[in-house]
Amino acid sequence: MTASSLKSRGSWTNALFVAPYLFVYLCLLIYPLIAGMGLSLFKADLFGGGTFVGFENFARLFRDEVFLQSVANTFYFVALTVPPLTVLPLFLALLLNRTTRVAAFFRGVFFSSSVLSVTIVTLVWRMILMSEGGLASNITALFGAEAIAFLSDPKIVMISMAIITVWWCLGLPMMLYLSALQQVPKDIYEAAELDNASWWRTLWSITLPSVSRTIILVAIFECVLQFQLFGQPQLITQGGPNGASRPIVLFIFEIGFRRWDVGYAAAASQILFAIILIATLVQYFVTTRRSRSEALAQPKVRGNA
Protein backbone atom coordinates (compact mmCIF):
# COMPACT_ATOMS: atom_id res chain seq x y z
CA MET A 1 0.00 0.00 0.00
CA THR A 2 2.71 2.44 1.02
CA ALA A 3 4.75 1.30 -1.96
CA SER A 4 1.95 2.00 -4.39
CA SER A 5 1.30 5.43 -2.92
CA LEU A 6 5.01 6.15 -3.16
CA LYS A 7 5.03 5.13 -6.80
CA SER A 8 2.02 7.30 -7.61
CA ARG A 9 3.72 10.25 -5.96
CA GLY A 10 5.67 11.32 -8.99
CA SER A 11 3.05 10.44 -11.56
CA TRP A 12 1.43 12.59 -14.19
CA THR A 13 -2.03 11.92 -12.76
CA ASN A 14 -1.13 14.15 -9.82
CA ALA A 15 -0.79 16.98 -12.29
CA LEU A 16 -4.54 16.74 -12.94
CA PHE A 17 -5.06 19.02 -9.93
CA VAL A 18 -3.12 21.85 -11.54
CA ALA A 19 -4.22 21.09 -15.11
CA PRO A 20 -7.48 23.15 -15.16
CA TYR A 21 -5.77 26.31 -13.95
CA LEU A 22 -2.72 25.71 -16.09
CA PHE A 23 -4.90 25.40 -19.20
CA VAL A 24 -6.64 28.74 -18.52
CA TYR A 25 -3.31 30.36 -17.62
CA LEU A 26 -1.53 29.22 -20.77
CA CYS A 27 -4.44 30.13 -23.07
CA LEU A 28 -5.39 33.49 -21.60
CA LEU A 29 -2.13 34.91 -20.26
CA ILE A 30 0.95 33.21 -21.70
CA TYR A 31 -0.34 32.73 -25.24
CA PRO A 32 -1.50 36.38 -25.56
CA LEU A 33 1.86 37.52 -24.17
CA ILE A 34 3.89 35.52 -26.70
CA ALA A 35 1.52 36.23 -29.57
CA GLY A 36 1.73 39.92 -28.65
CA MET A 37 5.52 39.82 -28.87
CA GLY A 38 5.17 38.28 -32.31
CA LEU A 39 2.50 40.75 -33.39
CA SER A 40 4.71 43.67 -32.39
CA LEU A 41 6.99 42.74 -35.31
CA PHE A 42 4.18 43.05 -37.87
CA LYS A 43 2.37 45.89 -39.51
CA ALA A 44 -1.14 44.56 -38.96
CA ASP A 45 -4.66 45.87 -38.77
CA LEU A 46 -7.94 44.55 -37.40
CA PHE A 47 -8.41 42.08 -40.24
CA GLY A 48 -5.34 40.02 -39.44
CA GLY A 49 -3.30 40.17 -42.65
CA GLY A 50 0.06 41.65 -41.65
CA THR A 51 3.45 42.18 -43.16
CA PHE A 52 6.62 41.46 -41.25
CA VAL A 53 8.44 44.70 -40.50
CA GLY A 54 11.01 43.58 -37.90
CA PHE A 55 11.64 46.21 -35.28
CA GLU A 56 10.15 49.02 -37.37
CA ASN A 57 7.21 49.44 -34.91
CA PHE A 58 9.66 50.03 -32.06
CA ALA A 59 11.68 52.47 -34.14
CA ARG A 60 8.44 54.27 -34.95
CA LEU A 61 7.52 54.42 -31.23
CA PHE A 62 10.75 56.20 -30.38
CA ARG A 63 10.07 58.78 -33.11
CA ASP A 64 6.41 59.17 -32.13
CA GLU A 65 6.04 62.33 -30.06
CA VAL A 66 2.58 61.27 -28.85
CA PHE A 67 4.04 58.05 -27.43
CA LEU A 68 7.07 59.77 -25.90
CA GLN A 69 4.76 62.31 -24.30
CA SER A 70 2.63 59.49 -22.85
CA VAL A 71 5.74 57.83 -21.37
CA ALA A 72 6.82 61.13 -19.82
CA ASN A 73 3.28 61.71 -18.50
CA THR A 74 3.23 58.27 -16.90
CA PHE A 75 6.57 58.74 -15.13
CA TYR A 76 5.44 62.21 -14.01
CA PHE A 77 2.21 60.73 -12.63
CA VAL A 78 4.11 57.99 -10.76
CA ALA A 79 6.41 60.63 -9.28
CA LEU A 80 3.39 62.69 -8.21
CA THR A 81 1.43 59.84 -6.61
CA VAL A 82 3.91 57.37 -5.08
CA PRO A 83 5.41 59.69 -2.40
CA PRO A 84 2.02 60.81 -0.99
CA LEU A 85 0.65 57.26 -1.26
CA THR A 86 3.64 56.03 0.75
CA VAL A 87 3.69 58.75 3.44
CA LEU A 88 0.06 59.80 3.98
CA PRO A 89 -1.26 56.27 4.69
CA LEU A 90 1.61 55.75 7.14
CA PHE A 91 0.59 58.94 8.94
CA LEU A 92 -3.04 57.75 9.07
CA ALA A 93 -2.00 54.31 10.28
CA LEU A 94 0.04 55.86 13.11
CA LEU A 95 -3.00 57.90 14.17
CA LEU A 96 -5.35 54.91 13.93
CA ASN A 97 -3.20 52.17 15.43
CA ARG A 98 -5.36 51.66 18.53
CA THR A 99 -8.31 49.46 19.39
CA THR A 100 -10.95 52.12 20.13
CA ARG A 101 -14.28 52.33 18.32
CA VAL A 102 -13.39 55.81 17.07
CA ALA A 103 -10.26 54.42 15.41
CA ALA A 104 -12.27 51.60 13.80
CA PHE A 105 -14.78 54.13 12.46
CA PHE A 106 -12.09 56.29 10.89
CA ARG A 107 -10.32 53.25 9.43
CA GLY A 108 -13.61 52.53 7.69
CA VAL A 109 -13.87 56.13 6.46
CA PHE A 110 -10.38 56.19 4.95
CA PHE A 111 -10.77 52.78 3.31
CA SER A 112 -14.27 53.44 1.91
CA SER A 113 -13.08 55.14 -1.29
CA SER A 114 -10.99 52.06 -2.15
CA VAL A 115 -14.04 49.88 -2.76
CA LEU A 116 -15.44 52.22 -5.43
CA SER A 117 -14.87 51.63 -9.13
CA VAL A 118 -12.92 54.08 -11.26
CA THR A 119 -16.10 55.18 -13.03
CA ILE A 120 -17.73 56.27 -9.77
CA VAL A 121 -14.54 57.93 -8.55
CA THR A 122 -14.14 59.95 -11.73
CA LEU A 123 -17.80 60.95 -11.78
CA VAL A 124 -17.55 62.17 -8.19
CA TRP A 125 -14.33 64.09 -8.77
CA ARG A 126 -15.47 65.65 -12.01
CA MET A 127 -18.23 67.28 -9.95
CA ILE A 128 -15.54 68.71 -7.68
CA LEU A 129 -12.96 69.83 -10.23
CA MET A 130 -14.90 70.95 -13.34
CA SER A 131 -14.45 74.68 -13.82
CA GLU A 132 -18.14 75.38 -14.39
CA GLY A 133 -20.21 74.39 -11.38
CA GLY A 134 -17.66 72.16 -9.66
CA LEU A 135 -17.53 72.24 -5.87
CA ALA A 136 -14.03 73.76 -6.00
CA SER A 137 -15.18 76.60 -8.25
CA ASN A 138 -18.17 77.20 -5.98
CA ILE A 139 -15.77 77.56 -3.06
CA THR A 140 -13.35 79.87 -4.90
CA ALA A 141 -16.38 81.96 -5.97
CA LEU A 142 -17.24 82.47 -2.30
CA PHE A 143 -13.91 84.25 -1.93
CA GLY A 144 -14.42 86.13 -5.16
CA ALA A 145 -11.51 84.30 -6.78
CA GLU A 146 -11.41 82.90 -10.28
CA ALA A 147 -12.00 79.17 -10.78
CA ILE A 148 -8.84 77.07 -11.15
CA ALA A 149 -8.71 75.19 -14.46
CA PHE A 150 -8.06 71.82 -12.82
CA LEU A 151 -8.96 69.81 -15.91
CA SER A 152 -8.19 72.12 -18.83
CA ASP A 153 -4.79 73.58 -17.94
CA PRO A 154 -2.07 71.25 -19.31
CA LYS A 155 0.21 72.23 -16.41
CA ILE A 156 -2.36 71.32 -13.76
CA VAL A 157 -4.28 68.39 -15.22
CA MET A 158 -1.82 65.65 -14.14
CA ILE A 159 -1.76 67.10 -10.61
CA SER A 160 -5.57 66.83 -10.58
CA MET A 161 -5.30 63.18 -11.67
CA ALA A 162 -2.81 62.62 -8.84
CA ILE A 163 -5.15 64.18 -6.24
CA ILE A 164 -8.01 61.95 -7.41
CA THR A 165 -5.78 58.89 -7.33
CA VAL A 166 -4.38 59.55 -3.86
CA TRP A 167 -7.94 59.98 -2.51
CA TRP A 168 -8.98 56.74 -4.22
CA CYS A 169 -5.98 54.54 -3.32
CA LEU A 170 -4.80 55.48 0.17
CA GLY A 171 -6.93 52.87 1.96
CA LEU A 172 -4.96 49.77 1.01
CA PRO A 173 -1.48 51.00 2.00
CA MET A 174 -3.00 52.30 5.26
CA MET A 175 -4.24 48.78 6.04
CA LEU A 176 -0.83 47.30 5.13
CA TYR A 177 0.86 49.72 7.54
CA LEU A 178 -1.68 48.98 10.28
CA SER A 179 -1.03 45.26 10.07
CA ALA A 180 2.73 45.90 10.15
CA LEU A 181 2.37 48.19 13.19
CA GLN A 182 0.37 45.56 15.03
CA GLN A 183 3.28 43.16 14.72
CA VAL A 184 5.66 45.43 16.58
CA PRO A 185 6.06 43.79 20.02
CA LYS A 186 4.25 45.81 22.68
CA ASP A 187 6.90 45.45 25.38
CA ILE A 188 9.36 47.57 23.41
CA TYR A 189 6.94 50.46 23.83
CA GLU A 190 6.50 49.69 27.51
CA ALA A 191 10.25 49.77 27.96
CA ALA A 192 10.41 53.09 26.11
CA GLU A 193 7.73 54.51 28.39
CA LEU A 194 9.69 53.45 31.47
CA ASP A 195 12.69 55.25 30.03
CA ASN A 196 10.52 58.36 29.67
CA ALA A 197 11.22 58.50 25.94
CA SER A 198 9.24 61.24 24.19
CA TRP A 199 6.53 60.35 21.65
CA TRP A 200 8.70 61.78 18.89
CA ARG A 201 11.73 59.80 19.98
CA THR A 202 9.68 56.59 20.19
CA LEU A 203 8.40 57.20 16.65
CA TRP A 204 11.87 57.71 15.19
CA SER A 205 13.79 55.04 17.09
CA ILE A 206 11.20 52.27 17.43
CA THR A 207 8.13 52.58 15.22
CA LEU A 208 9.60 53.72 11.90
CA PRO A 209 12.56 51.29 11.91
CA SER A 210 10.21 48.37 12.58
CA VAL A 211 7.98 49.18 9.59
CA SER A 212 10.78 50.30 7.25
CA ARG A 213 10.41 47.22 5.04
CA THR A 214 6.69 47.79 4.70
CA ILE A 215 7.42 51.37 3.62
CA ILE A 216 9.70 50.12 0.84
CA LEU A 217 7.16 47.48 -0.14
CA VAL A 218 4.30 49.96 -0.33
CA ALA A 219 6.41 52.32 -2.46
CA ILE A 220 7.25 49.61 -5.01
CA PHE A 221 3.72 48.18 -5.01
CA GLU A 222 2.32 51.64 -5.71
CA CYS A 223 4.86 52.18 -8.51
CA VAL A 224 3.66 49.01 -10.26
CA LEU A 225 0.03 50.00 -9.73
CA GLN A 226 0.28 53.64 -10.79
CA PHE A 227 2.25 52.82 -13.96
CA GLN A 228 -1.02 51.25 -15.12
CA LEU A 229 -2.95 54.54 -14.94
CA PHE A 230 -5.83 54.51 -17.40
CA GLY A 231 -9.41 55.08 -16.22
CA GLN A 232 -9.03 58.45 -14.53
CA PRO A 233 -7.77 60.40 -17.58
CA GLN A 234 -9.67 58.26 -20.09
CA LEU A 235 -12.97 59.07 -18.41
CA ILE A 236 -12.42 62.68 -17.38
CA THR A 237 -10.16 64.30 -20.01
CA GLN A 238 -9.72 61.64 -22.73
CA GLY A 239 -6.01 62.36 -22.38
CA GLY A 240 -6.31 66.09 -23.00
CA PRO A 241 -5.68 68.95 -23.11
CA ASN A 242 -3.11 68.46 -25.90
CA GLY A 243 -2.22 65.00 -24.62
CA ALA A 244 -1.07 66.40 -21.28
CA SER A 245 -2.90 63.65 -19.36
CA ARG A 246 -2.46 60.73 -21.76
CA PRO A 247 -0.63 57.81 -20.05
CA ILE A 248 0.95 54.81 -21.83
CA VAL A 249 -2.08 52.55 -21.33
CA LEU A 250 -4.41 55.12 -22.89
CA PHE A 251 -2.00 55.34 -25.85
CA ILE A 252 -2.18 51.55 -26.30
CA PHE A 253 -5.98 51.67 -26.00
CA GLU A 254 -6.35 54.42 -28.60
CA ILE A 255 -3.94 52.90 -31.11
CA GLY A 256 -5.26 49.35 -30.64
CA PHE A 257 -9.00 49.88 -30.30
CA ARG A 258 -9.73 53.22 -31.95
CA ARG A 259 -7.25 53.24 -34.85
CA TRP A 260 -6.94 49.41 -34.96
CA ASP A 261 -3.21 49.65 -35.69
CA VAL A 262 -2.75 46.46 -33.66
CA GLY A 263 0.89 45.68 -34.50
CA TYR A 264 1.94 49.14 -33.38
CA ALA A 265 -0.20 48.91 -30.21
CA ALA A 266 1.35 45.50 -29.44
CA ALA A 267 4.80 47.07 -29.68
CA ALA A 268 3.81 49.78 -27.19
CA SER A 269 2.45 47.02 -24.91
CA GLN A 270 5.93 45.41 -24.85
CA ILE A 271 7.45 48.64 -23.56
CA LEU A 272 4.84 48.77 -20.78
CA PHE A 273 5.49 45.11 -19.98
CA ALA A 274 9.24 45.74 -19.73
CA ILE A 275 8.75 48.65 -17.31
CA ILE A 276 6.34 46.70 -15.08
CA LEU A 277 8.55 43.60 -15.19
CA ILE A 278 11.53 45.54 -13.88
CA ALA A 279 9.43 47.03 -11.06
CA THR A 280 8.01 43.61 -10.17
CA LEU A 281 11.45 41.99 -10.10
CA VAL A 282 12.62 44.67 -7.68
CA GLN A 283 9.53 43.98 -5.57
CA TYR A 284 10.22 40.22 -5.69
CA PHE A 285 13.77 40.60 -4.43
CA VAL A 286 12.71 42.96 -1.66
CA THR A 287 9.90 40.60 -0.60
CA THR A 288 12.07 37.49 -0.50
CA ARG A 289 14.70 39.33 1.51
CA ARG A 290 11.88 40.46 3.79
CA SER A 291 10.48 37.02 4.41
CA ARG A 292 13.93 35.60 5.10
CA SER A 293 14.66 38.23 7.72
CA GLU A 294 11.14 37.83 9.08
CA ALA A 295 11.71 34.10 9.48
CA LEU A 296 14.81 34.96 11.49
CA ALA A 297 12.90 37.49 13.56
CA GLN A 298 9.94 35.20 14.19
CA PRO A 299 11.15 33.14 17.19
CA LYS A 300 12.29 36.29 18.95
CA VAL A 301 8.85 37.88 18.59
CA ARG A 302 7.19 34.72 19.87
CA GLY A 303 9.56 34.56 22.80
CA ASN A 304 8.61 38.07 23.77
CA ALA A 305 4.91 37.39 23.56
Next chain:
Amino acid sequence: MTASDNKRLRDVALLATLVVLGFIMLVPLMWTVLLSLKSNSDLLQSTANAFHGPYTVENYAAITKSSGVFRWLMNSVIVSGLQTIGVLVLASLAGYGFARLEFPYRDQIFLLVLFGLAIPEQAVIITRHQLFTGLHLHNSYPGLILPGLAAPFGVFLMTQYFKAIPKELDEAAILDNASRFKIFWKVLLPLTIPAQATLGIFTFLGSWNDYWWPLISATRADMFTLTVGLSASQINFAQTSGLGYLMTQAVFAAVPILIVYIIFQKYIVRAVAGAAIR
Protein backbone atom coordinates in the same frame (compact mmCIF):
# COMPACT_ATOMS: atom_id res chain seq x y z
CA MET B 1 -1.01 65.66 36.84
CA THR B 2 0.80 67.46 34.01
CA ALA B 3 1.45 64.15 32.33
CA SER B 4 -2.23 63.26 32.19
CA ASP B 5 -3.10 66.80 31.06
CA ASN B 6 -0.60 66.36 28.27
CA LYS B 7 -2.13 63.06 27.34
CA ARG B 8 -5.64 64.51 27.22
CA LEU B 9 -4.41 67.43 25.11
CA ARG B 10 -2.79 64.98 22.73
CA ASP B 11 -5.98 62.93 22.47
CA VAL B 12 -8.03 66.03 21.64
CA ALA B 13 -5.51 67.11 18.99
CA LEU B 14 -5.56 63.60 17.56
CA LEU B 15 -9.34 63.51 17.37
CA ALA B 16 -9.46 66.97 15.78
CA THR B 17 -6.94 65.92 13.12
CA LEU B 18 -8.96 62.80 12.37
CA VAL B 19 -12.24 64.71 12.13
CA VAL B 20 -10.72 67.23 9.70
CA LEU B 21 -9.05 64.56 7.52
CA GLY B 22 -12.14 62.34 7.63
CA PHE B 23 -14.31 65.26 6.59
CA ILE B 24 -12.02 66.03 3.63
CA MET B 25 -12.18 62.34 2.72
CA LEU B 26 -15.98 62.31 2.72
CA VAL B 27 -16.67 65.71 1.13
CA PRO B 28 -16.61 64.37 -2.45
CA LEU B 29 -19.17 61.71 -1.56
CA MET B 30 -21.42 64.14 0.31
CA TRP B 31 -21.36 66.57 -2.62
CA THR B 32 -22.38 63.73 -4.95
CA VAL B 33 -25.34 62.81 -2.75
CA LEU B 34 -26.40 66.48 -2.49
CA LEU B 35 -26.34 66.88 -6.28
CA SER B 36 -28.35 63.69 -6.75
CA LEU B 37 -31.09 65.17 -4.55
CA LYS B 38 -31.56 68.29 -6.69
CA SER B 39 -33.75 68.70 -9.74
CA ASN B 40 -31.85 68.85 -13.03
CA SER B 41 -33.22 72.28 -13.95
CA ASP B 42 -32.06 73.72 -10.60
CA LEU B 43 -28.54 72.43 -11.24
CA LEU B 44 -28.55 73.74 -14.81
CA GLN B 45 -29.00 77.19 -13.34
CA SER B 46 -26.17 76.78 -10.87
CA THR B 47 -24.73 73.87 -8.93
CA ALA B 48 -24.43 76.22 -5.94
CA ASN B 49 -28.19 75.61 -5.58
CA ALA B 50 -27.26 72.23 -4.11
CA PHE B 51 -26.26 73.97 -0.86
CA HIS B 52 -29.91 74.69 -0.06
CA GLY B 53 -33.33 73.18 -0.69
CA PRO B 54 -35.68 72.30 -2.20
CA TYR B 55 -34.44 68.73 -2.41
CA THR B 56 -36.23 66.04 -4.34
CA VAL B 57 -36.03 62.32 -5.02
CA GLU B 58 -37.26 62.68 -8.61
CA ASN B 59 -33.89 61.45 -9.98
CA TYR B 60 -34.18 58.29 -7.93
CA ALA B 61 -37.72 57.78 -9.24
CA ALA B 62 -36.42 58.33 -12.80
CA ILE B 63 -33.67 55.73 -12.40
CA THR B 64 -36.13 52.97 -11.52
CA LYS B 65 -37.91 53.65 -14.81
CA SER B 66 -34.79 53.29 -16.97
CA SER B 67 -34.15 49.58 -17.31
CA GLY B 68 -30.49 49.93 -18.33
CA VAL B 69 -28.99 50.34 -14.88
CA PHE B 70 -30.75 47.28 -13.46
CA ARG B 71 -29.57 45.15 -16.34
CA TRP B 72 -25.98 46.35 -15.71
CA LEU B 73 -26.35 45.62 -12.01
CA MET B 74 -27.49 42.08 -12.81
CA ASN B 75 -24.57 41.61 -15.25
CA SER B 76 -22.13 42.74 -12.57
CA VAL B 77 -23.58 40.32 -10.02
CA ILE B 78 -23.40 37.40 -12.49
CA VAL B 79 -19.88 38.17 -13.73
CA SER B 80 -18.35 38.91 -10.30
CA GLY B 81 -20.12 35.98 -8.62
CA LEU B 82 -19.13 33.36 -11.18
CA GLN B 83 -15.61 34.72 -11.53
CA THR B 84 -15.13 34.50 -7.75
CA ILE B 85 -16.37 30.89 -7.66
CA GLY B 86 -14.18 30.00 -10.64
CA VAL B 87 -11.05 31.50 -9.11
CA LEU B 88 -11.66 29.73 -5.78
CA VAL B 89 -12.10 26.33 -7.47
CA LEU B 90 -9.11 26.61 -9.82
CA ALA B 91 -6.80 28.16 -7.22
CA SER B 92 -7.69 25.58 -4.52
CA LEU B 93 -7.10 22.62 -6.84
CA ALA B 94 -3.85 24.06 -8.18
CA GLY B 95 -2.69 25.21 -4.75
CA TYR B 96 -3.13 21.69 -3.38
CA GLY B 97 -1.36 20.21 -6.38
CA PHE B 98 1.65 22.51 -6.13
CA ALA B 99 1.91 22.31 -2.35
CA ARG B 100 1.35 18.60 -1.75
CA LEU B 101 1.71 16.40 -4.82
CA GLU B 102 4.69 15.44 -6.89
CA PHE B 103 4.65 15.30 -10.64
CA PRO B 104 7.25 15.84 -13.36
CA TYR B 105 8.49 19.45 -13.77
CA ARG B 106 6.33 20.61 -10.83
CA ASP B 107 8.76 23.28 -9.63
CA GLN B 108 9.41 24.57 -13.13
CA ILE B 109 5.68 24.84 -13.79
CA PHE B 110 5.18 26.69 -10.51
CA LEU B 111 7.92 29.16 -11.49
CA LEU B 112 6.14 29.71 -14.80
CA VAL B 113 2.96 30.55 -12.89
CA LEU B 114 4.86 32.92 -10.57
CA PHE B 115 6.18 34.70 -13.65
CA GLY B 116 2.56 35.56 -14.49
CA LEU B 117 2.45 37.90 -11.49
CA ALA B 118 4.63 40.27 -13.51
CA ILE B 119 2.40 40.36 -16.60
CA PRO B 120 0.10 43.38 -16.57
CA GLU B 121 -3.38 42.88 -18.08
CA GLN B 122 -2.77 45.87 -20.32
CA ALA B 123 0.24 44.28 -21.99
CA VAL B 124 -1.69 41.26 -23.32
CA ILE B 125 -4.89 43.09 -24.26
CA ILE B 126 -4.41 43.31 -28.03
CA THR B 127 -3.88 39.60 -28.64
CA ARG B 128 -6.37 38.55 -25.97
CA HIS B 129 -8.98 40.67 -27.72
CA GLN B 130 -8.10 38.98 -31.04
CA LEU B 131 -8.35 35.55 -29.41
CA PHE B 132 -11.83 36.29 -28.03
CA THR B 133 -12.91 37.69 -31.38
CA GLY B 134 -11.85 34.43 -33.00
CA LEU B 135 -13.80 32.40 -30.43
CA HIS B 136 -16.86 34.69 -30.75
CA LEU B 137 -16.77 35.34 -27.01
CA HIS B 138 -17.18 39.12 -26.94
CA ASN B 139 -20.46 40.40 -25.51
CA SER B 140 -21.05 37.14 -23.62
CA TYR B 141 -20.81 36.10 -19.96
CA PRO B 142 -18.00 33.57 -20.55
CA GLY B 143 -16.17 36.32 -22.42
CA LEU B 144 -16.39 38.63 -19.43
CA ILE B 145 -15.63 35.97 -16.81
CA LEU B 146 -12.78 33.89 -18.30
CA PRO B 147 -9.86 36.38 -18.32
CA GLY B 148 -10.15 36.88 -14.55
CA LEU B 149 -9.58 33.16 -14.00
CA ALA B 150 -6.06 33.35 -15.45
CA ALA B 151 -4.65 35.69 -12.77
CA PRO B 152 -1.95 33.80 -10.78
CA PHE B 153 -2.41 35.62 -7.46
CA GLY B 154 -4.96 33.09 -6.16
CA VAL B 155 -2.81 30.07 -7.01
CA PHE B 156 0.15 31.71 -5.30
CA LEU B 157 -1.92 32.47 -2.18
CA MET B 158 -3.49 29.00 -1.94
CA THR B 159 -0.17 27.21 -2.52
CA GLN B 160 1.37 29.13 0.36
CA TYR B 161 -1.62 28.31 2.52
CA PHE B 162 -1.66 24.57 1.77
CA LYS B 163 2.09 24.42 2.45
CA ALA B 164 1.50 25.84 5.93
CA ILE B 165 -0.85 22.97 6.90
CA PRO B 166 1.00 20.19 8.81
CA LYS B 167 1.77 17.22 6.55
CA GLU B 168 0.87 14.68 9.28
CA LEU B 169 -2.79 15.34 8.50
CA ASP B 170 -2.68 13.95 4.98
CA GLU B 171 -0.22 11.22 5.92
CA ALA B 172 -2.77 9.87 8.39
CA ALA B 173 -5.41 9.95 5.68
CA ILE B 174 -3.11 8.11 3.24
CA LEU B 175 -2.80 5.29 5.79
CA ASP B 176 -6.60 5.14 5.80
CA ASN B 177 -6.31 4.50 2.07
CA ALA B 178 -8.17 7.68 1.14
CA SER B 179 -7.81 8.87 -2.46
CA ARG B 180 -5.92 12.04 -3.33
CA PHE B 181 -9.11 13.86 -4.12
CA LYS B 182 -10.78 12.70 -0.92
CA ILE B 183 -7.85 13.98 1.16
CA PHE B 184 -8.08 17.29 -0.62
CA TRP B 185 -11.86 17.57 -0.30
CA LYS B 186 -12.50 16.13 3.17
CA VAL B 187 -9.32 16.84 5.13
CA LEU B 188 -7.48 19.86 3.78
CA LEU B 189 -10.06 22.06 2.06
CA PRO B 190 -12.08 22.79 5.23
CA LEU B 191 -8.87 24.04 6.83
CA THR B 192 -8.36 26.64 4.10
CA ILE B 193 -11.60 28.56 4.70
CA PRO B 194 -9.84 31.71 6.01
CA ALA B 195 -7.72 31.81 2.84
CA GLN B 196 -10.82 31.18 0.70
CA ALA B 197 -12.48 34.18 2.37
CA THR B 198 -9.47 36.42 1.70
CA LEU B 199 -9.20 35.34 -1.92
CA GLY B 200 -12.97 35.49 -2.44
CA ILE B 201 -13.27 39.05 -1.15
CA PHE B 202 -10.32 40.27 -3.22
CA THR B 203 -11.56 38.56 -6.36
CA PHE B 204 -15.11 39.85 -5.94
CA LEU B 205 -14.04 43.45 -5.32
CA GLY B 206 -11.56 43.36 -8.19
CA SER B 207 -14.06 41.85 -10.58
CA TRP B 208 -16.89 44.18 -9.54
CA ASN B 209 -14.69 47.24 -10.11
CA ASP B 210 -12.90 45.99 -13.22
CA TYR B 211 -13.15 48.54 -15.97
CA TRP B 212 -10.41 47.66 -18.45
CA TRP B 213 -11.56 44.29 -19.85
CA PRO B 214 -15.37 44.85 -19.89
CA LEU B 215 -14.77 48.20 -21.61
CA ILE B 216 -13.02 46.38 -24.44
CA SER B 217 -15.04 43.17 -24.58
CA ALA B 218 -18.60 44.34 -23.89
CA THR B 219 -19.56 46.71 -26.68
CA ARG B 220 -23.32 46.09 -26.60
CA ALA B 221 -25.24 48.09 -23.98
CA ASP B 222 -27.13 45.02 -22.75
CA MET B 223 -23.83 43.30 -21.87
CA PHE B 224 -22.31 46.26 -19.99
CA THR B 225 -21.35 45.76 -16.37
CA LEU B 226 -22.25 48.54 -13.95
CA THR B 227 -18.77 50.03 -14.24
CA VAL B 228 -18.81 50.25 -18.03
CA GLY B 229 -22.46 51.30 -18.22
CA LEU B 230 -21.75 54.23 -15.95
CA SER B 231 -18.74 55.22 -18.06
CA ALA B 232 -20.90 55.30 -21.18
CA SER B 233 -23.19 57.85 -19.54
CA GLN B 234 -20.17 59.79 -18.39
CA ILE B 235 -18.41 60.00 -21.73
CA ASN B 236 -21.57 61.45 -23.29
CA PHE B 237 -21.32 63.99 -20.53
CA ALA B 238 -22.30 66.96 -22.69
CA GLN B 239 -25.56 65.37 -23.86
CA THR B 240 -26.36 63.90 -20.47
CA SER B 241 -29.92 63.87 -19.23
CA GLY B 242 -28.86 66.12 -16.36
CA LEU B 243 -26.26 66.39 -13.64
CA GLY B 244 -28.61 65.33 -10.87
CA TYR B 245 -29.60 62.22 -12.79
CA LEU B 246 -25.96 61.35 -13.52
CA MET B 247 -25.06 61.70 -9.84
CA THR B 248 -28.01 59.51 -8.93
CA GLN B 249 -26.55 56.83 -11.18
CA ALA B 250 -23.22 57.18 -9.35
CA VAL B 251 -24.91 56.83 -5.97
CA PHE B 252 -26.94 53.88 -7.24
CA ALA B 253 -23.77 52.16 -8.50
CA ALA B 254 -21.85 52.86 -5.29
CA VAL B 255 -24.50 51.67 -2.84
CA PRO B 256 -24.32 47.87 -3.46
CA ILE B 257 -20.54 47.69 -3.04
CA LEU B 258 -20.61 50.03 -0.03
CA ILE B 259 -23.19 47.75 1.60
CA VAL B 260 -20.99 44.73 0.85
CA TYR B 261 -18.08 46.67 2.31
CA ILE B 262 -19.91 47.62 5.52
CA ILE B 263 -21.16 44.04 6.07
CA PHE B 264 -17.78 42.42 5.38
CA GLN B 265 -15.62 45.24 6.75
CA LYS B 266 -14.13 43.08 9.48
CA TYR B 267 -13.23 40.35 6.97
CA ILE B 268 -11.83 42.81 4.45
CA VAL B 269 -9.53 44.28 7.09
CA ARG B 270 -8.45 40.78 8.06
CA ALA B 271 -7.99 39.85 4.40
CA VAL B 272 -5.67 42.80 3.78
CA ALA B 273 -3.74 42.03 6.95
CA GLY B 274 -3.53 38.34 5.96
CA ALA B 275 -2.27 39.14 2.48
CA ALA B 276 0.33 41.43 4.01
CA ILE B 277 1.66 38.78 6.36
CA ARG B 278 1.79 36.05 3.68
